[in-house]
Amino acid sequence: MRKLFIALGFAFTLGFAQAQTTEVPKEKWYHAGVEQTGVYGVNTDQALQFLKDNKRKANTIIVGVLDSGVENFHEDLKANMWSNPKEIPGNGIDDDKNGYIDDVHGWSFLGTAKGINYNDDTTELTRVYKALSSKYATFDQKKNHEAIVKNPTEYAEFQKIEKEYLSAVGKAKYNQQVAQSKLNAVEGGVNKMVLEFGDTKLTKDILKNYQPTDSQILEALWIFGELKEEQWVGKTMKEVSNTYLGAARPNDKKERFYGNGDSNGPESSHGTHVAGIIGAVRGNNIGSEGTTGGNNVKIMSVRTVPNGDERDKDVANAIYYAVDNGAKILNMSFGKPYSPDADLVWDAFKYASDKGVLIVKAAGNSNEDIDVHVHYPTNFRNGNVVSKSVLTVGASTKDPNALKARFSNYGKKSVDVFGPGQEIYATYPGVDQYRFLNGTSMASPAVAGVAALVWSHYPKLTAEDIRNILMETVNKNEQLKEISVAGGVVDSYKAVQKAEEIYKQRKLK
DSSP, X not given: OHHXXXXXXXHHHTTGGGOOXXXXXXXXXXXXXXXXXXXXXXXXXXXXXXXXXXXXXXXOEEEEEEESOOOTTOTTTGGGBOOOTTOOTTSSSOTTOSSOTTOXXXXXXSBOTTSOBOOBOOOHHHHHHHHHHHHHSSSOHHHHHHHXXXXXXXXXXXXXXXXXXXXXXXXXXXXXXXXXXXXXXXXXXXXXXXXXXXXXXXXXXXXXXXXXXXXXXXXXXXXXXXXXXXXXXXXXXXXXXXXXXXXXXXXXXXXOSOSBSOSSOSOOHHHHHXXXXXXXXXXXXXXXXXXXXXXXXXXXEEEOXXXXXXXXXXXXXXXXXHHHTTOSEEEEOOOBSOOTTHHHHHHHHHHHHHTTOEEEEEOOSSOOBTTTSOOBXXXXXXXXXXXXXXXXXXXXXXXXXXXXXXXXXXOTTTOOEEEEOSSXXXXXXXXXXXXEEOSHHHHHHHHHHHHHHHHHHSTTSOHHHHHHHHHHTOEEOHHHHTSSSSOEEOOHHHHHHHHHHHHHHHTOO
């Protein structure tokens, strides 16, 4: 934190506090060029003019959006959505034999083959706490003591996690997580209710008049007093179980082929906004425009992130799916402080790298130095870089005097570049809506779109080339020098200039 304040203070003494900007439309500020406007956008228009002047034509490029889902029928996205060319929609057959039935616009790893979708989940902290508490905080004190003696290092970690679990989360959130943990403990009773209620939509009157005849069911019924009414009213008992009974999800780490073809999902606001930043249609005079700069991008939606923390298994499988189905760039706007199965994700990172795929990921929104406070998924495994084609992005603002967004994580080693991430206007679900949102979740797709812009026009470059180009051509700023590797904000104009230079040096056409 001290380095951050020093860097900011130093920048101000050099006169950045007096930086002047010209007026740019608030909906489009992240496309601005700093040399023309004083605003650190990604400089889309100048990049496109350069490509036109150099007679560079765009090749189609697929960008995988690993997120909450994408509204594929949105007016400003539908023309740029990926469609599986070998899959016949709705016939219930795996036409292309890739292991996924009816994966028309992508896939959802947050659901079942029977069409049930998971929307809510616990935090990873809750899941780690639950797993360790079953060893060190049971009702059997003798068993606890034996476990502590046998595993003192792990017990010390449990004490740390327990303290964080009980104190760091708010009381309301804590109560909800306790409810979810207790729900797992009474799984037998819940499963019996699932069978008994069948397809009945739950109401307050139904539960009020319900007379359980089984002791397990009686024990399980308390959960409805812990959950909010909107979490169960109007849903079947099976839907309640699948949503809040986290342990009911398959736990085979080697499982690859699960989920369903609903790549939109029940709540796709986050993913739809992310997709629009990358690839909203350009030139249609509606809504927003993606930083890809054209209509050569195809958005593949891979539903990976629930309301709660994503699971490592789902993240790894989402990477494999996107890579195997032709995505060249993956955007990952999510993260968490714990990752018990991080090896699965690291192996997937390596797989993507070996296949020549670029991963662009968000740095996180905790205003922390992630060199110290690790933000997963991370590209560092035991201190070593996993992949040379992973780019981690912090969030910048349109204010040149306060360039780092106050919420953005940072790190001299762990954050590669910055991209626009505050007050970003893009697509949103619901009768062709658009909204302003903040976060490194917005900065990451802004940069992923720039990567797609460059790569689609210079397709003979490698994923590592694209990563290096984006890092080498940032608009440097003293405020970002000590809190990121490249020390600046991505600029697509300078990036395509560099790509053109490399093409000429390598005599590529």
